Amino acid sequence: MKLILPSLVLLSAISACNNPQKKEMKPMKWPDAKAPIAEIIPHNRIIHGDTVADNYYWMIDYFKKGPDSTKVVDYLKAENSYLDTMMKSTDAFQSDLFKEMKGRIKEKDESVPVLKNGYFYYTKTEDGKQYFKYCRKKGSLTAPEEVLLDVDEMAKGHAYYSASGFSISPDNKLLAFGVDKVSRRQYTINIKNLETGEIYKDAITNTQGAVAWANDNKTFFYTSKNPVTLLSEKIKKHQLGADAKTDVVVYDEKDNTNYIGVGKSKNDKYIFISSAGTLTNEFRMIDADHPESAFKVFSPRSKDVLYDVLPVDGKFYITTNWNAKNFRLMECPLNNTSKENWKEVIPNRNDVLLESGEEFKDFLVLSERKNGLREIHVLKNDGSDYYLKFDEPVYAAGIGANPEYNSKTLRYSYTSLVTPSSTYDYDLEKKDKKLMKQQEVLGGYDAKDYVSERVFATAKDGTKIPIALVYKKGLDKNGKAPLLLYAYGSYGSSTDATFSSPRLSLLNRGFVFAIANIRGGEEMGRQWYEDGKLMKKKNTFTDFISAGEYLVDQKFTSKNHLYAHGGSAGGLLMGAVANMAPDLWNGIIADVPFVDVVNTMLDESIPLTTNEFDEWGNPKKKDAYDYMKSYSPYENVEKKAYPNMLVTTGLHDSQVQYFEPAKWVAKLRATKTDKNVLLLKTNMEFGHGGASGRFDYLKDVSLRWAFLCALEGIEK
Known part of the structure; x- marks a missing residue:
């Protein structure tokens, strides 16, 4: 009852001002x-x-x-x-908004466990705590719990604290993790002995925060950053117990337009170094059993060619834009990896963007995008294939955490503007799914109370711009509703229609929320990105303006009630x-x-x-x-x-x-x-x-929402 009663009071208060567009409200007097x-x-x-x-x-x-x-x-x-x-007069309102949004969050919670090398890994949060505990259980979910890191305890006394890059050694005895206490993404790598609880003195500063373990359980590779420009410049090799100052540089990136990183293949056979710019990239690799080896180039960097490598038994799969605007799937033998030896498996498709792949022993799962929406494509070793089905007109689906190479189960995520974040396990052989967890929204949320739709605005050059919208059922499209239009539109980053419980505080006060998939993202394919960058960047801005004008023309809102948001x-x-x-x-x-x-x-x-x-x-x-x-x-x-x-x-x-x-x-x-x-x-x-x-960010959201409500004359 402690959680339910305050939520009921808040919902009652919200319902009193559910549709502010039905009566004219005056903006706050500043x-x-x-x-x-x-x-x-x-x-x-x-x-x-x-x-x-x-x-x-x-x-x-x-x-x-x-x-x-x-x-x-x-x-x-x-x-x-x-x-x-x-904003002084909104202080009480901001406080109420914070409590309202925090009240929708299930404070004591656990992530869905992920199996890797005989252990189930998960995080859990506790009532009133800002951070989390990183845990595991051996062999079975009924086994005793090991708390590997208590981030709540570690973060005490710090205004900011980020722990990430968790990586377990192959023998399951050591944990590498990165810590940033300033929020400049300069992580210090630490090593914890999971048998004794000891944190080793091997603290390595100014890194990306993650490591790639070699199979000897004592060697790992990491990315070192330039302390001034923060560019990822070098890949270094560290031996446990050694002074980090003596760490060997195994790769030094000479092109300062590239980002670099290091990681281990899912089948644990290879260590890969990646060097990637916006238009060109390159991989280097060694056998994870031989960390003393010199890295060799997988396929030399070539102008305007991007590729990714997916190692499976007996061959490599490659996704690439080489002679393929929207990327294609290739394969090559283990001993002949340059692109001249690549053989096409799935050709380029003008209406489908091949985004990424997830390899399993008996399956390959591809993330694709068609008509702005993500699809999950399964390829079996026998040559057959199929797609997972999703029913809503606008949604977001994605391949989740699947670290176990031998698994026949695909973990994937699904959400929409009205469907809370959901985690599914999908049997790749039987083709059936099981809902493992759906985000619980406290306070009586019902998706049927909201409407989601997808419309298309027309840009200045005639291009159709997708817009996803969500609003409270019963909206009068008379131009009086306040509407918040969001977009990003850069780096080929696609903005999908995902659920947000803090957003409910706007929707419940009569706001419409919209996402414009403008050029510069990659929602409609690689060309969509290329038409919104460099000397075509202004398309991003004019697309967004066209989206706003369309929403006004269609009476979703009016200029007096239209708001824009981006970061x-x-x-x-x-x-x-x-x-x-x-x-x-x-x-x-x-x-x-x-x-x-x-x-x-x-x-x-x-x-x-x-x-x-x-x-x-x-x-x-x-x-x-x-x-x-x-x-x-x-x-x-x-x-x-x-x-x-x-x-x-x-x-x-x-x-x-x-x-x-x-x-x-x-x-x-x-x-x-x-x-x-x-x-x-x-x-x-x-x-x-x-x-x-996990709660403090809501204070920033409260400020944003209070600012918008003040402009609309909404006081509670």
Whole structure:
């Protein structure tokens, strides 16, 4: 009853304001507070004969450890104080939202166990605890429980704590794991003896956080990062008990546009090193039984060729875009692995994107995408094949954790805008599925109370843009409903229609939520991505604007009630559409936005810059510079009216540095002509992903939802 009663009270309160569009509500009256005004310190950028004044360049000094570091922090704190003042009247509402969203979460819970090498591994959470415990049981789920890591205990005293990269040695006796206490994705690798409980002194700093064990149980490989640029630069080999300073470099990446990593094959026979850019990649490999061996190239990198390797008994499967825009499936013998020896198994298909594969001893399972939706394709060793069936018009399905090579069971996930996250085990021989777990939403959630649909907007060039929508049943399509439109649209990352319990707090207050699958993602195939990057990047922005205009035209909402949300590269999207179509949105939320594109891409000391050239272009080349400058949000702030805006960042962000959103907000304040609200929230303790605890992030969501509700006049 302790969990149910508060939820019933909240649902009762929500029902009273279930459809705010049925009565006109007035936006919140904002306090008459004075916004911070950032100091102007002229700085000129001169390149390609073009001189640009950057009055807020000094804000980089905290990152660069320059003379104005203290001034930067003081400015960010002043912006936080201003936000607190402006949002003060929503404090109680934010608190209620937090309790409401937290109240839907089952606090004491367990993940579905995964079998690997004779042990079942899982995580469990406990009432009131922010983190989790990593556990296992030997041989059977009825066996005694071993708590391998108590992350709740480990995280005590830390504002941020991330433990990841869990990797068990082949003899099941040692656990390698990575820890990040700052949120800059610089992990320290630790080794724990699972028989004695001892944490070894083999602490290796400044890594990606994961290891690949050799089969001798004493050697592992890991990825070392550049401490300044945070680029993954070297693969090193470590022997237990040795000083990390003596670790041997087994691979040194010379191309600073590539990301590198190291991992072990599912059948435990090989260690692979991957080096990958946006357009080209390469694998190296050794026998996991012989860690002393030199790595050999699987197939040499070739311009604009991407491939992935799936080792099975007697051969390798390869997924590749070599002469195949949407990728095809190939195979090759174990001793002749260069692409000249690849034999086609499944050809390129114009209407199907081959995304990835999961190998088993007797099966190969492919993740494919058709018409924007993911499909799971099973190939048997006898040459037959079939697809799993999914019934909803818009959904998200994916291959889950399947570490056991000899298994005949496929673990996969399924969710939709109305279906909570679900984990299934699928018998690959009998072709039947078993629901292992569905996310429990406390408080009486019923999917039948909500409607999900899929529509298509038409872009400026006639391209059809998929939009997935969800809203409370009974919506009046009269243009009065508030609508939040979300998108990402970069790196070929596809945004699927997944369930979110925090989102219910918007839907229950009459909001419509929509996802636009704009170009720059890969939902509609590889060409969809290529048409939204480099010199075609503006398609991403115009697609999103077309989606917003369509939703207004179809009376899902109106300009006075339309809101946009995106983060990181999706924050670039927010900045661009704010400049290009400022009158279309009543409000915009830009989380950790990549908005100072030209300046960041010109500075190779900024983390990840060189890795991004294939995505955005290199502005040291004039054509790329001119195009980038024409859309970069910071460059294109103009003297005109802008929507209400909430911008967030993290002081320790390693992906998009804090100074990008800070400079953007400062320039907007000094330039825009409207009296709309502009707020900047800097998390002084965290980085790109926000808070690490499983409840703390809801405070950020509460702020976002309260901002939107304030603009709609929704007070509870």
